[in-house]
Amino acid sequence: QNGSETDQNSDKQGEVAQEPIVLKLAENQPEDYPTTIGDKEMARIVEEKTNGRIKIEVYAGGQLGDEKSVIEAIQMGGLDFARVNAQPLSDFAKTLRVLSLPYLFENEDHLWKVLNGPIGEEILDTLEESDMIGLTYYDSGTRNFYNSKREVKTPEDMKGLKIRVQQSELMVGLVEAVGASATPMPYGEVYSAIQTGVIHGAENNWPSYDSSSHYEVAKYFTMDQHTMTPEVVVASKATWDKLSDEDKAIIKEAARASQDVQRKAWKEYEEKSIAKVKANGNIITEVEDFKPWQDAVAPLYEKFGADYKDLIEEIKAAK
């Protein structure tokens, strides 16, 4: 009904008691997850700024489908907003792949300087070709390797480990570049697969290492911080085109403002996870020298970054 309501809104602008425009946002993380907190903050600001004229309903927990289905729904205007990771989004808009290149960002300050600056904005703009409007980025922390076998300090130690990765050429390339054996596998299978020894480990951020309970079966965690692929809040172009310029501005601003709340929630969540994992007695290894890791993945930049050399240089220069 949201589509027709939007039309009604522009038709009967003078009317006093308007039905609110109800827009739907799909979120694949659970209810109290940092990204969901961010979505809800965005919804709150929008409702406040429009005096309740625009309501955004958040559907958490992936109840409206997995990330890729939700992106397709966004493209055809079946859903209005979604919070998705830049990784699956890059299957729809290739430029976003750059953000998943390993060891690209020096640290988190570098990441956010790029994302919230002109480069980040430029990358969001490329989504429009795929019928989406990129609104803002959310924090997804840094992804790291963990395994059940041994402490990993250098790529040397990765040899012979079977590491689960997402079904992505880049991630397979990364794991193989650092010397391990990449094993694509659905997320839900990973816990049992590590437990029985089908695989030896996986890679993820702190909160997921905790929430997936993988820390129970894979106790060696190496903070190699290979990627910092952010989350992205997108709107459907179909919905967007029906909104007034004023409403577009309100939503865009609300999304940007919700990023601050989301990042704060992320940090808190991350700290809680780290504390829980440490209390469990897991072995956490800090990487002292990133050079061998960076050297190992250099060929990936040739393979996956060839079309985006300028963009990569810009990002590196933006420290």
Added chain:
Amino acid sequence: MHKLPPILNRRQNNRRVEDLFKKIDEYFNKFVEYFGMVLLVLMTIIVSWVVFTRYFLGKTPAWGEESALLCMVWFGFLSIALGVRDDTHIAIQVIDKFLTPAQERFLVILKRILIFAFSVFMIVEGFNMSKVATKNYMPGLKLNSSFLYIPVTLGGIAMVYYTITSFIKDKTREETI
């Protein structure tokens, strides 16, 4: 040789049309069945291959899971059509004891019309989805995501075929009786 009386001639023509129809029907059925069978076997081989390569070669193909699932989607929609042909899809029969034969016949017709309508939905919207999905691709297989939605359309086409032929077959059965 003397000419056949016109009535016989027409009967022969009818038979020729019937034979042609039977041939087409046979080929169509064979095609749908063999396609499904091949995919079912292929899917089994793929998953076994993934196990083999991971264990013995220490390398897992990125396309394994995606291609096995793609096989399942393809034979899934084709087999749904076979279920329509054989009328094996589960329905409940609680109202059977209250129905007259005429009402029973009416419900069979209603069922076919509704399945026909749903098949049209599958043809059209499967096609629309595959258009949407051209902008997306399956990262493991490096294949356009449209391939996930084409079988919806194909299954729909097969179902349209089977609902129409079930009407025709009923009709010829009635005539022969």
Added chain:
Amino acid sequence: MDIPAITLLLGSFITLMLLKIPIAFALGISSVATAYYVGVPVAMMAQALVRGINSFSLLSIPFFILAGEIMGQGGISKQLIKFADVLVGRVRGGLAMVNVLDSTFFGGISGSAVADISSLGSIMIPMMREKGYDNDYSVAITVATSAQAVLIPPSHNMIIYSLAAGGVSVGKLFLGGIVPGLTLSVALLIYTYIVAVKRGYPAERPVPFREALIITRDAFLGLVTALIIVVGVVTGLYTATESAAIAAVYAFIVTFLVYKVPIKVFKNVLIDSLQTLAIVIALIASSSAFGWMLAYLKVPALATEVLLSLSSNKYVILLIINLLLLFLGMIMDMAPLILIATPILLPVVTNVGIDPIHFGILMMLNLAIGLMTPPVGSALFVGCAVGDISVEELTKALIPFYVVMIAVLLLVTYVPAITMFLPNLMMGN
């Protein structure tokens, strides 16, 4: 809350189903009509059909059905029947008890109720029929015991719950499911014994030792199928899903290469497998569209809101939640329901002092019952397809099993120690 749309969705589904429209199409048509009514692009229903099938958790089903057909048509099953006679032939209702126990072990490994029915059902149901058990009873017990697959670790659904609950320990959930699962096994064993005595199910002469040895030798290659699944999964050679494919390949090799069954039988095997799969896949695809509409219209949230406003007493709330989950489980499939209901209900129950692990197991048991109830239940549907029996017959035969399972559910609900004892013992509070 869009009441007219919810009425349209549920009303048209039930009407169409009563008018003898196949359930899969009743689900699909009512979902498409409702999508059209609320202005969602109907292409999204086509997307939902595909998403329903394109799901890793289903991947093992075709393999198990294929393996079952190969074993049935190729003769392995016959040898297993004889072997079962050796083991339990003398016990009244022995085969029914085997049906309970097989799911306690294998159901645990496969982790999915539907996989459990399609793997064991395609062997056990014909076996029981041959031995003079009523067909509906044979299918019903196969379906009822599949709840073990959800309760006894590992279980896909517990992992989904753990994620939806924001990271509840999977290890504790796995441990928490064991005693409730075994409790259910014992309850079902007692029930099958009572039935066997009442209906006079066979108890046969003991098999002479020499003959028993020969039978065991003949059944050996068939028994290895089970071994292949268990050993492969436990030692980490492959995952539970993959073990299904390996089992199918192994059954193929034994049947067509070792026993030299003519390869043309394989064509029949494939056709019959496709026909069984057609029924299952159609229902799973359209349940996915229907479930999406239910979520979109916020039906679970609405139902919860109404029911939880009724009481604040801990025991009443638990009862209400059980009823709610049973009701939602009747119309929705398990995985999406876990995702939707967990965040709504978990805060409510933790508020009255219930442990998230305890609640998780309650939810598993509840939704496992929902899986085998009409009108929407994938375990029920697979049972109908594998056992070649109508929904009404199967549902009727399942009624006593519902009673047994609900009794166990109430026990697990009101005696938290049944669930919490093991996880607390092994992993601390």
